[in-house]
Amino acid sequence: MGTNTIENTNNPAAAANAMNFDLTAEEIEFADGFRKFCLKEIAPFTAQADESGHLPASHYKKLAEIGYTGLLHNRKYGGQEATYAQAVLAQMILSEYCASTFFSVGASCGLFGGPIADYGTEEQKKKYLPALIKGETVGALAITEPGAGSDVSRLIMTAQEMETGYTLNGQKTYITNAPICDFALVLARLKDAKGADAGLTHFIVDMKIKGISRGKPMKKMGLRASPTGEIFFEDAKIPHDAILGRPGHGFRITMQAFNKERLALAAYSVGVMQACLEDSRRYAKERKAFGKIIAKQQSVAFMLADILTKLEASKLLLMETAFLMDESEKEHVKSGKFMHNGYTVDITARCAEIKLMASTYAREVTNLAVQIHGGAGYMEEFRVARMYRDIKIAEIGGGTSEIQKQIVARAESKRIPK
Ligand SMILES: Cc1cc2nc3c(=O)[nH]c(=O)nc-3n(C[C@H](O)[C@H](O)[C@H](O)COP(=O)(O)OP(=O)(O)OC[C@H]3O[C@@H](n4cnc5c(N)ncnc54)[C@H](O)[C@@H]3O)c2cc1C
Structure with missing residues (x-):
């Protein structure tokens, strides 16, 4: 692996403190390296890809070389065996630069590759996963x-x-x-x-x-x-x-795949909010109206405050849910329900919660970002315009927001004492 790929750090400090979301030195190094990679290899092609309707085919192989396509896969098949926390970190960064790449690569390695990794026979894993992780084949x-x-x-x-x-x-x-x-x-x-x-x-x-x-x-x-x-x-x-898997087990496999997809869609939403914050901050400090930069207008400053609040709240719940996903996959919590900080976590409901929250906030945030940009925000040359169009999928894909509410409500109703 190159220096920019994730090593499974097996950090004892993180394990000892269940609520410690501090990144390790390796994770910070990976995030920095991955951001540089995205700036050089992904971002310059995004606008053109959006206009032409085609991603550069080389994106798959480049993302494979840096380890992104194999993040959640086993080393035996060419994966990185990263934690969910590490995976969502990378997903957030890629989402800042190209939503289409995030979706297509995610559908291939996650939606297609994930259930094969979880339920496939050894022959199936050997047949499909290595080529998928190398970016040589595409799945759906x-x-x-x-x-x-x-x-x-x-x-x-x-x-x-x-x-x-x-x-x-x-x-x-x-x-x-x-x-x-x-x-x-x-x-x-x-x-x-x-x-x-x-x-x-x-x-x-x-x-x-x-x-x-x-x-x-x-x-x-x-x-x-x-x-x-x-x-x-x-x-x-x-x-x-x-x-x-077994005949008749399709619904179960689908529901487990949905948990991972929802977490990834929440990471996508947080990445989009991050990009909106940066672009809006920059624009608000440069753009002048009525003799002063618009960041000094209270209404614009309040919009920036709203973006920041929605971003930070979502990021925190996202990182905690990623941490809980790792916990849920440990041997003793195969049922998806386990005790954490004194209460029972239902991992399906948690994934639904974070997708519901982050996608709702991200849709609102893209609207605020366009508003801060005024007419410029309506122009395709500003990425907030593309993000405003792209983000809507987060409230639909992997189960609509209404379905997420049903899942959360069902779990909540079980907690209400009879
Ligand atoms: C860009 C894109 C990519 C996609 N990629 C994939 C993919 O790779 N693989 C795949 O299999 N699918 C994919 N989908 C499909 C996606 O998962 C579905 O569109 C989504 O699950 C919603 O289903 P539907 O479109 O049939 O909407 P419907 O189920 O018809 O829902 C319509 C409306 O009714 C509401 N509704 C429905 N039932 C209830 C209920 N019980 N209670 C309350 N409200 C309800 C919904 O929330 C929604 O508002 C993709 C969709 C898009 C747009």
């Missing part, structure tokens, strides 16, 4: 269908069990990387040999096989360089070993 996670988004249980795509494997029929939509991916992790309703419903199940699908076609990249309000699209399956035949 295909859950959403035209008739089933928030309500995953309604999906109708089928995987009919046959003697030689499974036959897939159905349609997926709004899938990040669908137009470009080599492989997709597809959630379908498994039908056993007799045609009976055997429950939702994930399948790892090679996009080159007969019977699979893709729609054109969808035109979007934001994230324009992250390709999104439909996938059509018409009697597409896949082998038996394409199944991920």
